[in-house]
Amino acid sequence: MGCLRERRRPLGDHSDAAKRVSDLVRLHKAALNQAAIGKFLAVALADGTSDGVLYDTKRDAVRHQKHREQLYAFVCISPGDVTPCEAEEFLATARMLYDKGIRLTDPDHAKGGREVIQRAAAEDQRSLMRSIANGGRTRPAGLVYPGE
Numbered sequence: 001m002g003c004l005r006e007r008r009r010p011l012g013d014h015s016d017a018a019k020r021v022s023d024l025v026r027l028h029k030a031a032l033n034q035a036a037i038g039k040f041l042a043v044a045l046a047d048g049t050s051d052g053v054l055y056d057t058k059r060d061a062v063r064h065q066k067h068r069e070q071l072y073a074f075v076c077i078s079p080g081d082v083t084p085c086e087a088e089e090f091l092a093t094a095r096m097l098y099d100k101g102i103r104l105t106d107p108d109h110a111k112g113g114r115e116v117i118q119r120a121a122a123e124d125q126r127s128l129m130r131s132i133a134n135g136g137r138t139r140p141a142g143l144v145y146p147g148e
Helices: 016-036 058-064 084-099 122-133
Strands: 040-044 072-076
Touching (some): 016 040, 084 122
Antiparallel strands (some): 040 072
16 A cells, blocks of 8 residues: 555655554564464554563553553564555554544443554545544445445
């Protein structure tokens, strides 16, 4: 998935936060191989730093942030790679949701809170971000709701 045009930096460069998140995911996968898949990292929204702990569940990661979970995004390690571009989009989406008052974390929820399902196609991800940015006044393209 390519970087969103609105978030892309000059010359295609990425923020240090995005590079840090990408490096953290890659480091844990290189160190633990398949054992890292499905585990969670807590990354600071401000700068992409982490405590370096790989948590078994999102709930564990949220609870470990000690009532400051609104300052973090929680990355689930997947089998695929996380490029700096994808990390940039992940952080931008999380920041935008938090700026709009949407909270994804809940230490008391059995799974640690809600998750945003990342869209597979770049144009669908852009459409989702536009919908979030305008407060949901437009429906994301290509999205089918249950029961439709």
